[in-house]
Amino acid sequence: MAFAGFGFSAEAAKYAFPIKIFLPGSDLGPIEQNIDKIIDGLTKWKPKAEKKRIEIPPGLTVEGKDYREAMGKMNLLFQKNRWSDGLPILPPTEEYVNWLLTGTGLPRDTVIGKILPRYGIATIEVIATAAAMAGCRPEYMPVLITALEAILDPQVYHQHMQTSTGDAYPAVIVNGPIAKQIRLNSGYGCLGPSSVYPAGASIGRAIRFLLMNVGGAVPGEGAMALYGGPARYTGLVFAEDEDGLPSDWKPLNVERGFAPGSNTVTVLATSGTTSVWEGAALEEKGVLHSLYDFAGYMGVPSGGYFAAVFNPQGAPGILLVGPTTAQGFSKLGWSKEKVKTHLWENTKLAESEWLRKILEYYSVRRQLSVKDYVQYPMPIAASPKNMMIVVAGGKQSGHSYWLQVHGGTFGPVTRTIALPANWETLLRKAEEELGPAPTR
Amino acid sequence: MKNTTNEPNLGGPVTLKVYNPAGGFEVTQVHAPRLLDLNGKTICELSNGAWESPRTFVFIRELLQKQFADVRLIPFTEFPMGSEQIDKESTIDVLVQKGCQAVITGNAA
Numbered sequence: 001m002a003f004a005g006f007g008f009s010a011e012a013a014k015y016a017f018p019i020k021i022f023l024p025g026s027d028l029g030p031i032e033q034n035i036d037k038i039i040d041g042l043t044k045w046k047p048k049a050e051k052k053r054i055e056i057p058p059g060l061t062v063e064g065k066d067y068r069e070a071m072g073k074m075n076l077l078f079q080k081n082r083w084s085d086g087l088p089i090l091p092p093t094e095e096y097v098n099w100l101l102t103g104t105g106l107p108r109d110t111v112i113g114k115i116l117p118r119y120g121i122a123t124i125e126v127i128a129t130a131a132a133m134a135g136c137r138p139e140y141m142p143v144l145i146t147a148l149e150a151i152l153d154p155q156v157y158h159q160h161m162q163t164s165t166g167d168a169y170p171a172v173i174v175n176g177p178i179a180k181q182i183r184l185n186s187g188y189g190c191l192g193p194s195s196v197y198p199a200g201a202s203i204g205r206a207i208r209f210l211l212m213n214v215g216g217a218v219p220g221e222g223a224m225a226l227y228g229g230p231a232r233y234t235g236l237v238f239a240e241d242e243d244g245l246p247s248d249w250k251p252l253n254v255e256r257g258f259a260p261g262s263n264t265v266t267v268l269a270t271s272g273t274t275s276v277w278e279g280a281a282l283e284e285k286g287v288l289h290s291l292y293d294f295a296g297y298m299g300v301p302s303g304g305y306f307a308a309v310f311n312p313q314g315a316p317g318i319l320l321v322g323p324t325t326a327q328g329f330s331k332l333g334w335s336k337e338k339v340k341t342h343l344w345e346n347t348k349l350a351e352s353e354w355l356r357k358i359l360e361y362y363s364v365r366r367q368l369s370v371k372d373y374v375q376y377p378m379p380i381a382a383s384p385k386n387m388m389i390v391v392a393g394g395k396q397s398g399h400s401y402w403l404q405v406h407g408g409t410f411g412p413v414t415r416t417i418a419l420p421a422n423w424e425t426l427l428r429k430a431e432e433e434l435g436p437a438p439t440r
Numbered sequence: 441m442k443n444t445t446n447e448p449n450l451g452g453p454v455t456l457k458v459y460n461p462a463g464g465f466e467v468t469q470v471h472a473p474r475l476l477d478l479n480g481k482t483i484c485e486l487s488n489g490a491w492e493s494p495r496t497f498v499f500i501r502e503l504l505q506k507q508f509a510d511v512r513l514i515p516f517t518e519f520p521m522g523s524e525q526i527d528k529e530s531t532i533d534v535l536v537q538k539g540c541q542a543v544i545t546g547n548a549a
Contacts, residue, residue, distance in 0.1 A: 009465075038544065039478065062455070126461070
């Protein structure tokens, strides 16, 4: 799989030993018993692909005595080919894919990028195929395409997110009017399932199908994540509650240099999802209690932070704060910048032997000098500006959410969403089928 | 999804033609041809520094030297180490400079 990432065919002269021999103090006898396999890999092995070419896999045909049987057989076929997440899949038929393609103005053979480690080619048609499997609608396509573009940006370093033994998934945050238009959640339960706001689950699942099927991040094969994590089913795709922002708090995308009211996607590879129980923000004491609570969850010695320290654009994670909490902070004079600075100051990590060793390890990997970059106590981000705060969630105060960054990745990326010329038509059709979009 | 009810087969036979979700793949490089024999050859090691590679590489080296008296083995300590370092073009340059004719890469790298 790793070879495919360099343009080789997805095969290699390799020998897989049982994992137990790679544990400390193991018996290396299996290596001696199989040394001929290693020698064969250097002398006799022949690849199937002996010249440069483009391989396009053929479509598939499934028959059944009725629709139920055909669907069942299709799902089994996809499972056997390792294209499934274990949940029922909708068939990516020509009809369904063509319907989804009405959600983009890009030709179907447009290449968005190649996804590592397999280096599969993600064209608009392939993206629509994943979207069909996940049950998407055409109006989701602009967000899905832009999210994949952002994931493939070198700043996100998706190949590490894909193959790491850590459990990483992209957090995808949408700003702009498109969020409400496509029924993407920014309020109650925005990280979970919803019939009223179904877009996030479908888009997130489509992203996972692309990362897995096109990119080769199959658990235990291309993806070595020890646990995977529940967010790998439908991802973390949600919108910022821009209506709930205090008037002096800028939306995430505006902080990152985009025009107010613009449609954007911001992606950060994350590893943790932690519910934070914090106090109300009705008085200064409550604000400080909340902030110290946040800092307590954020300021833990985590290997995920050190890429952020070594990278001027890195972020330690995303703090989700509910609209009422954010409004409370603002009324008491806590601007977003003041909150970020407070958190940056109060999440610094004390010098310790463990911290020194992990920094040395990362400095070797990235060929950076620890002495040049780090002072103790060590901040979890290069500056307060790198702390990411997004207003989202239910209206009550009382809980927030911390999405910790995945270690080894570089940083967040924000991209503008391009809408097709028939956007208003798509929205009208969606309204005819689903009813008026919720206004919140 | 088995039909576990006694429902009649509604709608008759169905054929589903679906797109392949794996996407296309471009082979831009072919794998290097293999060596006829390891005697007289220079074999190099690249390590990601993980999964007991200091032990496994040393052991593989010993086993190869027993079978091929004239093989020249350059240990992983002579090259950049770690998943990110062994991925780099600069590491390939070092392999070429040292005259490597084959490379053993590990573990799970």
